[in-house]
Amino acid sequence: MKLTEPFPRLDHAPEIREKILPLCRLSRGEVWEDPEKGHRVSVCDAESPEEIAALMGREKAVLGIHDPPYNLKVGKKKTVQLFRIATEDYIDFSRQWIQNSVISTADNSHLYIWLGADQREGFQPLPEFMIMMREFPVLESRSLITVRNQRGYGTQKNWMCIRQELLYYTKGRPDFSVVYTDIPKVLKGYYKIVNGEITENLERSKSGTIRPGNVWLDIQQVFYRMEENVPGAYAQKPLSAIDRIIQSSSRKGDLIIDFFAHSGTTLISAEKHNRVCYTCDLDPVFAEITIRRLLHFRETGKSGWQCENPFPELSREFDLNPSYPARNIPESSSD
Secondary structure (H helix, E strand, C coil), X not given: CEEEECCCCHHHCHHHHHHHHHHCCCCCCCEXXXXXXXXXXXXXXXXXXXXHHHHHCCCCEEXXXXXXXXXXXXXXXXXXXXXXXXXXXXXXXXXXXXXXHHHCEEEEEEEEEEECCECCCCCECHHHHHHHHHHCCCEEEEEEEEEEEEEEECCCCCCCEEEEEEEEXXXXXXXXXXXXXXXXXXXXXXXEEXXXXXXXXXXXXXXXXXXXXXXXXXXXXXXXXXXXXXXXXXXXXXXXXXXXXXXXXCCCCCEEEECCCCCCHHHHHHHHCCCEEEEEECCHHHHHHHHHHHHHHHHHCCCCCCCCCCCHHHHHHHHHCCCCCCEEEXXXXXX
16 A cells, blocks of 8 residues: 655645646735634745735734744755755844744744754854844743654764754743643652652642653654645644644734744644634745645644645646656655
8 A cells, every 4th residue: 555645845846836826816915814713824025024014914923933944955955945045144034034023923922933953064054043033132032942853864974863943032921831741750759848748749740741841752743644744845843843832822812923834834723722823925835735724624624634635626637647756655664
């Protein structure tokens, strides 16, 4: 038995993109507003104050979750969406969209930024980005979270690269709620006297499971077998990671922003947890995927397509005369 994804990375498949573009409901600068819950999706540039202002209107978010390009190639491919430019230019790009994010958030709000570190290029852009963030005194650095992937890349002459960096900042003094993991608490031997009695750590805890620290070991990296998989996407963020951020750093009814929608994961998590999400992408194809993923979730309860086609209008065309061969994945593959 084989599982087949309908197409490869869409940012690197120009012929398929040409077939999808006429199906996209948004052009540059346009905003789609969800008539049911008020989510917004736009095709706009995160660097543009005017375009972000059009997305936001007069609203302010209490939480920003951003997954910008990391200034490194994914799968040795360089595209408009995954560009590789001079580090100085990348920091200039980052400075502008961070400024737009600060303007778009409330006085008491959270900011999470996914970032990468190229270990073959002096670990750029992570250290430069962190230094640049000091230019925003309104933002306070809170944590550097590491998410451990199940697989990575490397050679026999180096440590395998399996980490993903997540920077956490706050603006003002926003509320934060502890969300426990599903990992059972097994640590024993830590005791404390409470009301004259010696109690064990497990007895005093609010939960039988551990609370997350700044190293996340229980987040599953997205791969083709998972329901949340979006064919054609790349470096897709796990829904469980966004769920954790949203549950800990926002409340029901709050507004969340994401300036790099890509596969629409932040929007899906906001929908699940009764928040409102304003999100955008420079690429109309991924803005369309974001909208379709929301509507697909409401219709089916599924958080993604696994190996199905997000564009069923073109399914038969891809089957009969594909511009790119579908990716056949053996049943025995581990990822």
